[in-house]
Amino acid sequence: MSAIVKRVEIKAQKRLKALLRDYFVNLDEAAKDPTRRVAWCTSVGPCEILTAMGFEVHFPENHGAQLGARKVSHLHIPRAVGVGYCAESCSYMTSDIGASLSGYSPLQEAYGIEGPAKPDLLAYSTNQCREVQDWWNFFGRRFDAPVDGICPPTHLGEVTSEHIAFVRGLLEAFIQRTEASFGLKLDMDRLKEVVSLSSRASTLWRQVLDTATAAPAPLTFWDGLIQMAPVIVMRGSQTAVDYYDMLLAEMQQRVSDGVGAIPDEQWRLYWEGMPVWPKLRELSDKFFDLRAVIAASTYCNSWAFEEYNGGDPLAWMAKTSIELFINRDENTKQAFLEEMFDKFAVDGAVFHNARTCPNNTNSRFGMAQRLREKRGMPILVFDGDLSDVRFFSTAQSMTNIEAFIEQLQEGRR
Amino acid sequence: MSVPLHVGIDAGSSATKCVILDGEGALIGHHVAPSGFDFGESAEAALTRSLQEAEGKIEDVVSCVSTGYGRESVPQAGRHVTEITCHARGAREWYPQVRSIIDIGGQDTKVIHLHADGRMADYRMNAKCAAGTGTFLESIALKLGVTLSDLDELAMKSSGDTLVNSFCTVFAGTEVLERVKAGEAKENICLGLFRSIATRVSEMMSSRNGAVGVTGGVVAHCRAMIRSLNEVLETEVLLPPMPQHAGAYGAALLAREQK
Numbered sequence: 198m199s200a201i202v203k204r205v206e207i208k209a210q211k212r213l214k215a216l217l218r219d220y221f222v223n224l225d226e227a228a229k230d231p232t233r234r235v236a237w238c239t240s241v242g243p244c245e246i247l248t249a250m251g252f253e254v255h256f257p258e259n260h261g262a263q264l265g266a267r268k269v270s271h272l273h274i275p276r277a278v279g280v281g282y283c284a285e286s287c288s289y290m291t292s293d294i295g296a297s298l299s300g301y302s303p304l305q306e307a308y309g310i311e312g313p314a315k316p317d318l319l320a321y322s323t324n325q326c327r328e329v330q331d332w333w334n335f336f337g338r339r340f341d342a343p344v345d346g347i348c349p350p351t352h353l354g355e356v357t358s359e360h361i362a363f364v365r366g367l368l369e370a371f372i373q374r375t376e377a378s379f380g381l382k383l384d385m386d387r388l389k390e391v392v393s394l395s396s397r398a399s400t401l402w403r404q405v406l407d408t409a410t411a412a413p414a415p416l417t418f419w420d421g422l423i424q425m426a427p428v429i430v431m432r433g434s435q436t437a438v439d440y441y442d443m444l445l446a447e448m449q450q451r452v453s454d455g456v457g458a459i460p461d462e463q464w465r466l467y468w469e470g471m472p473v474w475p476k477l478r479e480l481s482d483k484f485f486d487l488r489a490v491i492a493a494s495t496y497c498n499s500w501a502f503e504e505y506n507g508g509d510p511l512a513w514m515a516k517t518s519i520e521l522f523i524n525r526d527e528n529t530k531q532a533f534l535e536e537m538f539d540k541f542a543v544d545g546a547v548f549h550n551a552r553t554c555p556n557n558t559n560s561r562f563g564m565a566q567r568l569r570e571k572r573g574m575p576i577l578v579f580d581g582d583l584s585d586v587r588f589f590s591t592a593q594s595m596t597n598i599e600a601f602i603e604q605l606q607e608g609r610r
Numbered sequence: 611m612s613v614p615l616h617v618g619i620d621a622g623s624s625a626t627k628c629v630i631l632d633g634e635g636a637l638i639g640h641h642v643a644p645s646g647f648d649f650g651e652s653a654e655a656a657l658t659r660s661l662q663e664a665e666g667k668i669e670d671v672v673s674c675v676s677t678g679y680g681r682e683s684v685p686q687a688g689r690h691v692t693e694i695t696c697h698a699r700g701a702r703e704w705y706p707q708v709r710s711i712i713d714i715g716g717q718d719t720k721v722i723h724l725h726a727d728g729r730m731a732d733y734r735m736n737a738k739c740a741a742g743t744g745t746f747l748e749s750i751a752l753k754l755g756v757t758l759s760d761l762d763e764l765a766m767k768s769s770g771d772t773l774v775n776s777f778c779t780v781f782a783g784t785e786v787l788e789r790v791k792a793g794e795a796k797e798n799i800c801l802g803l804f805r806s807i808a809t810r811v812s813e814m815m816s817s818r819n820g821a822v823g824v825t826g827g828v829v830a831h832c833r834a835m836i837r838s839l840n841e842v843l844e845t846e847v848l849l850p851p852m853p854q855h856a857g858a859y860g861a862a863l864l865a866r867e868q869k
């Protein structure tokens with residue numbers, strides 16, 4: 198079966214392509230300009246501080262995802278394994294290290310840029326995993342650049358004021374060290390401005406995702422994976438805010454016109470875990486053919502933070518950075534998922550057991566089984582990986598997905 | 611007088627199975643052909659031989675459902691359904707009481723759990739690996755220079771309860787050689803291989819409630835597999851009359867049920 202019904206294209210997409218080009222070209226120029234500075238940052242690291250201090254920010258995880266989407270990660274991972282990185286550790290990390298060792302970057306074909314902008318500082322937060330620390334340390338050694346970051350408390354149930362105060366302290370110390378190393382002074386008003394923009398973009402992003410509570414859903418997880426780029430890499434900029442304003446208007450229009458991302462939407466599903474970047478097309482085609490919309494996902498929602506209403510920007514940063522889904526305990530995660538299942542009225546959920554990212558995989562401690570039993574809802578767990586296709590079997594996954602829809606059909610009869 | 615025929619074709623990774631039902635649902639023809647390189651051709655061969663057995667003609671076929679790895683490459687089929695649904699349907703027809711179905715095939719192993727009313731509750735397929743599948747046994751038999759039925763016969767002579775610990779085909783091969791070198795009886799080692807599969811299967815079972823049916827080529831040909839499953843799962847598993855045809859039978863039943 199092939200997708201006979203045509204997909205509805207997102208009009209804002211053209212603008213997104215141009216924005217991404219500008220973003221990468223600007224980063225490349227900054228790296229080549231001795232008067233400007235580049236920092237690398239984890240996806241939910243202290244990037245607002247870096248932006249407020251005048252750094253241009255590169256996000257290596259985005260580069261890892263690009264390697265995956267280009268279907269080349271598995272060609273570069275062996276180089277990283279050769280120098281001692283385990284083949285079963287984060288494939289964003291191993292592919293990024295391997296690609297650097299082999300002198301390849303997807304930015305070459307996309308923008309004619311040699312590779313990721315050379316960093317003056319590599320900043321991280323281990324709120325998502327410890328792998329980022331090791332990943333950054335590799336490049337710190339390779340580029341002879343300082344690596345610095347924060348290690349907040351992880352796997353939290355309730356986030357308390359003590360936790361927030363502690364992380365706020367970590368951020369303050371990080372600022373002081375960065376000020377001292379680079380002879381800079383952080384302007385708190387500028388930080389407030391950046392945080393406001395960051396929060397505004399994030400709120401708009403959440404509103405975009407929430408339009409998929411409508412049936413038919415105007416956008417799917419697959420669209421979300423593309424559309425989320427600005428909320429990650431352009432966080433803290435007016436550009437991201439303007440883009441999401443435009444995208445939100447388009448999605449709201451779709452809802453009022455009754456236009457669904459999948460014509461004749463039959464099934465509404467939830468995606469838990471990482472995407473399978475090298476297989477996006479095949480997977481989205483399969484779900485499209487089966488008339489199944491993935492209306493919501495944990496992954497796309499990971500950058501939908503609580504709103505900033507003025508006040509202490511560091512407290513906001515501290516709170517949002519530890520309130521993240523990935524940084525929470527199993528019970529909090531389960532409660533969040535249940536809330537999402539209800540909010541998006543899904544018929545079932547798909548859990549991706551990503552071989553090289555245990556941190557963003559939630560099928561390893563019985564959660565899928567508990568949810569099946571508690572909710573009486575079909576849940577599919579399938580094996581794969583975010584980037585390394587060697588851990589993914591197309592035939593097996595497709596059978597799994599088709600059987601899942603057959604199971605849903607059986608339940609509806 | 612011609613009768614309406616309903617066909618199920620299971621295009622598996624190593625064998626293509628065909629089942630023909632008459633209008634009343636009676637199984638009147640079946641055949642297994644090697645899958646080879648071309649699923650279309652093997653489906654054709656299996657269908658032709660099954661029709662001969664059923665004494666039917668191709669014009670009498672009113673519905674055909676394909677299943678299995680090559681399900682999309684069976685031109686005769688009007689619809690394709692996954693082997694998960696088909697195995698469940700076939701096994702349930704033979705044993706309405708089953709709540710779990712274990713299918714051990716050449717390339718994959720699946721465990722399907724059913725609700726009491728027969729609806730699918732949950733299913734699991736083996737990870738991307740030969741562990742726990744027929745390929746695991748075949749490749750070790752090859753390494754030992756014996757056939758699968760030799761392996762089965764030797765295993766049935768064992769009175770022990772050893773286990774080959776490695777699920778991985780390559781590591782299991784090494785483990786077998788180490789044990790041979792250490793002087794362990796080959797009967798015990800062979801049984802250990804079947805028990806390794808049974809242990810892997812037990813890990814895939816999210817529920818141990820109710821009767822367990824087993825299907826697939828491995829259980830059809832190896833008594834030691836049944837014995838190992840009984841011992842490891844601590845239950846008497848139910849072996850249907852045509853375990854290798856469960857998927858094709860389920861597909862034929864679905865073909866007959868389709869409106």
Ligand code: SF4
Pocket residue numbers: 258287288289290325326327328329553554555556557583
């Ligand atoms: S969360 Fe997973 S994918 Fe992301 S950096 Fe950490 S290990 Fe890699």
